[in-house]
Amino acid sequence: MENFGYHTPTSVADAAKLLDANEDAKLMSGGMTLLPTLKQRLAAPSDLIDLAKVPDIKGVCRDGDEVVIGAMTTHAEVHENALVRELIPGLASLAGQIGDPAVRHRGTIGGSCANADPAADYPAGTVGLGATFVTNKRKIAADDFFVSLFETALEPGEIVVGVRFPIPVWSHYQKLRHPASGYAVVGVFVAQTKAGVRVAVTGAGPSAFRMSAMEEALAKNFSVKAIEGITVDADDLNNDIHASAAYRAHVVTVLAKRAVAAR
Amino acid sequence: MGQFGIGQPVRRKEDVRLLTGKGLYTDDVNFDGQVWAAFVRSPQAHAKILSIETSAAKSAPGVVAVFTGSDLKADGVGTLITDVEFKDLAGKDMFRPKRDFMTIDRVRFVGEMVAVVLAETQAQAKSAAELVMVDYDALPPVGSTAFAASPDSPVIWEEHGSNVGVHWENRPEAEIEVQMAKAKTRVIIDIVNNRVVPNPMEPRCAVAKWEDGELTIYAPTQGGRRIQQGLAKTVMNLPADKVRVISADVGGGFGIRGKLYPELGVVSWATRKIGRPVKWRGDRSETFVSDYHGRDQINHAELGLDANGRVVALKVWTIVNCGAYFAENGPRLPINGGGRIIPGVYDIENFYFSVKPVLSNTVPTDTYRGAGRPEANFLMERLMDAAADATGLARDEIRRRNVIKQDQMPYRTQMGMLIDSGDFIGNMDMAMKAADWTGFEARRAESAKRGKLRGIGLSNFVEPSGGRPTEEMRIAISPDGKATVYAGTHSHGQGHETVWAQLLNSFLGIPFENVTLVQGDTKIMPKESAGTFGSRSSWMGGVGLQRSAKRIVEKGTKIAANLMQAEPEKVSFDAGVFRAGTSSVTLAEVAKASYEPKNLPDGVEPGLDESYFLKRDPEEFNYPNGTHVIEVEVDPDLGKIEMLNYIAVDDCGKVLNPFIVHGQVYGGVAQGIGQAMTEMTVYDDEGQLVTGSFMDYGMPRAHHLSMIDALFNEVPCKTNDLGVKGAGEAGACGAPGAFVSAVCDALKDFGIRHIDMPMTPDRVWNTIQKAKAAKKA
Numbered sequence A: 001m002e003n004f005g006y007h008t009p010t011s012v013a014d015a016a017k018l019l020d021a022n023e024d025a026k027l028m029s030g031g032m033t034l035l036p037t038l039k040q041r042l043a044a045p046s047d048l049i050d051l052a053k054v055p056d057i058k059g060v061c062r063d064g065d066e067v068v069i070g071a072m073t074t075h076a077e078v079h080e081n082a083l084v085r086e087l088i089p090g091l092a093s094l095a096g097q098i099g100d101p102a103v104r105h106r107g108t109i110g111g112s113c114a115n116a117d118p119a120a121d122y123p124a125g126t127v128g129l130g131a132t133f134v135t136n137k138r139k140i141a142a143d144d145f146f147v148s149l150f151e152t153a154l155e156p157g158e159i160v161v162g163v164r165f166p167i168p169v170w171s172h173y174q175k176l177r178h179p180a181s182g183y184a185v186v187g188v189f190v191a192q193t194k195a196g197v198r199v200a201v202t203g204a205g206p207s208a209f210r211m212s213a214m215e216e217a218l219a220k221n222f223s224v225k226a227i228e229g230i231t232v233d234a235d236d237l238n239n240d241i242h243a244s245a246a247y248r249a250h251v252v253t254v255l256a257k258r259a260v261a262a263r
Numbered sequence B: 001m002g003q004f005g006i007g008q009p010v011r012r013k014e015d016v017r018l019l020t021g022k023g024l025y026t027d028d029v030n031f032d033g034q035v036w037a038a039f040v041r042s043p044q045a046h047a048k049i050l051s052i053e054t055s056a057a058k059s060a061p062g063v064v065a066v067f068t069g070s071d072l073k074a075d076g077v078g079t080l081i082t083d084v085e086f087k088d089l090a091g092k093d094m095f096r097p098k099r100d101f102m103t104i105d106r107v108r109f110v111g112e113m114v115a116v117v118l119a120e121t122q123a124q125a126k127s128a129a130e131l132v133m134v135d136y137d138a139l140p141p142v143g144s145t146a147f148a149a150s151p152d153s154p155v156i157w158e159e160h161g162s163n164v165g166v167h168w169e170n171r172p173e174a175e176i177e178v179q180m181a182k183a184k185t186r187v188i189i190d191i192v193n194n195r196v197v198p199n200p201m202e203p204r205c206a207v208a209k210w211e212d213g214e215l216t217i218y219a220p221t222q223g224g225r226r227i228q229q230g231l232a233k234t235v236m237n238l239p240a241d242k243v244r245v246i247s248a249d250v251g252g253g254f255g256i257r258g259k260l261y262p263e264l265g266v267v268s269w270a271t272r273k274i275g276r277p278v279k280w281r282g283d284r285s286e287t288f289v290s291d292y293h294g295r296d297q298i299n300h301a302e303l304g305l306d307a308n309g310r311v312v313a314l315k316v317w318t319i320v321n322c323g324a325y326f327a328e329n330g331p332r333l334p335i336n337g338g339g340r341i342i343p344g345v346y347d348i349e350n351f352y353f354s355v356k357p358v359l360s361n362t363v364p365t366d367t368y369r370g371a372g373r374p375e376a377n378f379l380m381e382r383l384m385d386a387a388a389d390a391t392g393l394a395r396d397e398i399r400r401r402n403v404i405k406q407d408q409m410p411y412r413t414q415m416g417m418l419i420d421s422g423d424f425i426g427n428m429d430m431a432m433k434a435a436d437w438t439g440f441e442a443r444r445a446e447s448a449k450r451g452k453l454r455g456i457g458l459s460n461f462v463e464p465s466g467g468r469p470t471e472e473m474r475i476a477i478s479p480d481g482k483a484t485v486y487a488g489t490h491s492h493g494q495g496h497e498t499v500w501a502q503l504l505n506s507f508l509g510i511p512f513e514n515v516t517l518v519q520g521d522t523k524i525m526p527k528e529s530a531g532t533f534g535s536r537s538s539w540m541g542g543v544g545l546q547r548s549a550k551r552i553v554e555k556g557t558k559i560a561a562n563l564m565q566a567e568p569e570k571v572s573f574d575a576g577v578f579r580a581g582t583s584s585v586t587l588a589e590v591a592k593a594s595y596e597p598k599n600l601p602d603g604v605e606p607g608l609d610e611s612y613f614l615k616r617d618p619e620e621f622n623y624p625n626g627t628h629v630i631e632v633e634v635d636p637d638l639g640k641i642e643m644l645n646y647i648a649v650d651d652c653g654k655v656l657n658p659f660i661v662h663g664q665v666y667g668g669v670a671q672g673i674g675q676a677m678t679e680m681t682v683y684d685d686e687g688q689l690v691t692g693s694f695m696d697y698g699m700p701r702a703h704h705l706s707m708i709d710a711l712f713n714e715v716p717c718k719t720n721d722l723g724v725k726g727a728g729e730a731g732a733c734g735a736p737g738a739f740v741s742a743v744c745d746a747l748k749d750f751g752i753r754h755i756d757m758p759m760t761p762d763r764v765w766n767t768i769q770k771a772k773a774a775k776k777a
Ligand SMILES: Cc1cc2nc3c(=O)[nH]c(=O)nc-3n(C[C@H](O)[C@H](O)[C@H](O)COP(=O)(O)OP(=O)(O)OC[C@H]3O[C@@H](n4cnc5c(N)ncnc54)[C@H](O)[C@@H]3O)c2cc1C
Pocket: A026, A027, A028, A029, A030, A031, A032, A033, A034, A035, A051, A071, A075, A097, A098, A099, A100, A103, A106, A107, A108, A109, A110, A111, A112, A114, A115, A119, A120, A121, A122, A154, A158, A159, A160, A161, A181, A182, A183, A184
């Protein structure tokens, strides 16, 4: 690890100022991904801007028809939060399936989404629920947020402040854990929302995507049978030593069916 | 026996110390004025080194020195030890490539060291290491085991002209083919025993100091004596007593930590060179590319059976991937380590086996929990399952017909090993009963209702234990009656602080809490100490203690007789008290008296301090054995396996502490299941280790395993006074075979009879798809 400046701003505005002032600075939330990359010398930012002391961007509240989760809320907090459990149990369950207890108590929803690991769980939950990312500059629909492998719509200097989740009628997450890392080889989030059925997939492709064919079929007939034959083209999927693209394509359908069956 | 004696489930003494951070691991050691070492490691699998440019690194902040392999060579540093010699049937010697402590003109695996940077801080050393510019001229790499042995493969050692170190055979194949020809049924299998990365919890570390003409080095080892000798001879050019190796607390050994690694040599040489202490703290990434790996065999085997399902002959061909160099024991494992016990618990008279140790552009392989025996047992159990299929006999029945029966003991194997005892039928009965084998079909039907495929599997094993044939143990009793054990064995997780205290409690009546263990320091350990590996400590250390204790009693008897004014022949000893008639003195009183010359009879030296150098025939082992049964459920849509139940029946002879042996069984089983289910080591075509971190390398986690029921079928060993057999490696021997058998049982309706390890979801699912397609065609 190389030397770096360390800052603990106490407001989002101050964090943004620090970010603007230091071109090679990096935001840090739980450090679960960032710190290992520094230790492995894969990155050497000039400054770390730790969001730990920023109030107001941590915790869960309800705002009308939405549940709002602050960017610095840990996976464990989301998993255990009474409001999330009551209103979006599918999301509480997703958060509880991330990593291990240590990771869940440090890792945050903001850091996880900003990092946009293709195998992370939250992308499926945010896209699957039609959530909206709130940054210090604007609002970004989850559908537009995850651009590609480790790439989001965030611009330099932009900070995720929170995520707004419309309260669904019902939702469920199914995950096949990676044998080594525990991340999602494939994760499928199915939700019945007020705006219709959504099916979002993580792990299988370069970033989370929706299965519109399944969404349409389920909108007409919400049953396992309705999506039985609907598959995703393996050509567009990840292929690695742990899971072939063909296997991933198959698993997408299996997990989607299991999610629907859980209704 | 009392509460703390032999056989009692005494809780581990050392745990409070270790779990509350009071252990002394190598990384806890720092010397004033120390510099930090960082190694420059090759990113290339196979290349010529054209030049190494160190000037930028040398002028980086904090850098004290940068050295390359040439610097060591110029100082007369020798090469690493390959402690094996084999000849082919024609008498031609095995090729033994020389490995420099730091390579000079060629790299042969990713991670091989090419330079060391010494700096004031670790961060400075690591930063400067990135400035060392090595000009490589890439050569084609050889990563896979099968490829290394093929004539089309590039050759890593031109001077040998082949990657095959030797073609070793136990006898001409034709001799056994004569017998094989008589078989009614012949079964053939081709299997892979996957390479694993051992990963002890503690990454490697070393702190070395040169002072007053003596080297002191702290490092996690399994008993430093051999490392001391190696360093003294090949690196320092000193008498061994001028080198002191200390391994206080060590976070796991598993066989691979008993070796003289090149990093130890470089750090030792460097501290003398620069005149300052040198510390190196390896990280997990370095563990992956520099600790020796385990397993990595390809086996082709043929079993011939008569009309009754009795084996008439066995032939095995093994290729073992030893990596870029032959490590200390590399080629030994498939031959003496495990190969000769391939027939296992079965009565097999005609046995041919051939081994080709091959060199490749991968990390060298060496001993890893079981060291050749898990590979051997796995192979034999896969053959037995195949034989069951071919003959139509049940999997347990084919085994029952072939196991060595108790009335055949002691049993001389075809390879000349003498199995003294074991109840192989009893093991199977006990395990199958505990697993409710007969009730299995009902459970299978219940799973099927939930869309799951249930399977049950069993495996037998026997694993010769004992390691090196000598060990020395010493007991010193202080004037206050407390005892110190100076052990040649080395506990790095096994719990010797507890078990040795139990033994002294039993032998000498010394209170459990009054026994202290001193180990892991070559200056203090008994001279002839060897260490802990090969499941040897209860035997070599335990019996060594028993004999030392006997000497304590013998000497104590003389002193006690003097104190009690009795004839020594009239003095008896029991539970810490010497008696003669109505008089008695305690061992503590005798100990106290022993330090006062006035109490000593003529010719008796002061003190109560005895040791015993235990020596056995190098070809004599003990034979831990057992039967393990696993039940699994396969989710056929995902290819995912869930372990439901595990029964381990182990005969490790007399159990000294069941609580501790259970721990050994659990750990070994977890490692065996890891190999079978999750641990996949992948080198790509460029020779890069793709699975070089825990993000890609599947270490088994608690949630991968079911509960393990560890049972004992205790048959005391007949060849040692304590009746003990090894226990440390049994789990790793039993688990893979039982696991694969269970999964194949679950998938039998698809016609699947074998899947190579590790059985990852992707691999299982793909195998099912292929089987389905084949059925259709
Ligand atoms: C062992 C292990 C197992 C894991 N398993 C899983 C798993 O199963 N599923 C899963 O989904 N994840 C998993 N993770 C990832 C984990 O969930 C973390 O959420 C993730 O690593 C991000 O960590 P963090 O929140 O600490 O963010 P950090 O590491 O602090 O930051 C990550 C990135 O996001 C940026 N960033 C942080 N906060 C903000 C913000 N508010 N606005 C803009 N940018 C920001 C940082 O600059 C950095 O680039 C695992 C991680 C580990 C170490």
